Amino acid sequence: MKLKAIGLVNSPFKLKKGSPHQGRFSNEFSTITIYKEYEEALEGIENFSNLIIIYWMDRAGPASLRVVPHGKTEKRGLFSTRAPVRPNPIGLCMVKLVKREDNILTVKWLDALDQSPVLDIKPFVPDIDCL
């Protein structure tokens, strides 16, 4: 199972230190540049107010099966946390789509570090993504 980048994040978050633990709690803007070869796949995306961005957390530390979640003091199982130190460092973030200009999406709430490879974009559909 091999992945290919479909685009790249440009974000104000250059380093893990100082970056938000969840993008939702930040008002910063990021852009996602989709590679030209995939631009056609963006058609219609401007009709969605929110998107789910799947990206590769290329600077996550080695996987750890038990971690202390953000703001907690005791370790628990990794899969009951959103910590980045996962066997597959796949980042998942629901964002607000601010605008699309050709192959560049401007979004809010994205917590990816600058230059993170983007793997997939799916429209956010509350009927299936939420309770």
Add this chain to the structure above:
Amino acid sequence: MKLKAIGLVNSPFKLKKGSPHQGRFSNEFSTITIYKEYEEALEGIENFSNLIIIYWMDRAGPASLRVVPHGKTEKRGLFSTRAPVRPNPIGLCMVKLVKREDNILTVKWLDALDQSPVLDIKPFVPDIDCL
């Protein structure tokens, strides 16, 4: 960017034909068997009523940049749909956790085909995953 399976889906959906286009609209149960080497990472997962399952859609067709979404008649860009024919066939499904028995999770709403490799499990957190 290489992925490794952390577990395997056992599902009543053996073939694409006849499987629900979204698991949310099905009442069938599936199980996710997490490989023993990752079992420790499940600690605490039983405290979440809902999980996000990330899996590999190993039987998805070749990527297509424009597709006709389920129930529609006109093509649009792939990234504005949830169709499986993606450059990276990463499946994403919010499910209801019914029970955990050791390394086996029983869930509802999962639309993965039987024997799909599981890549990651994240707790569903409405404050960041929903509006």
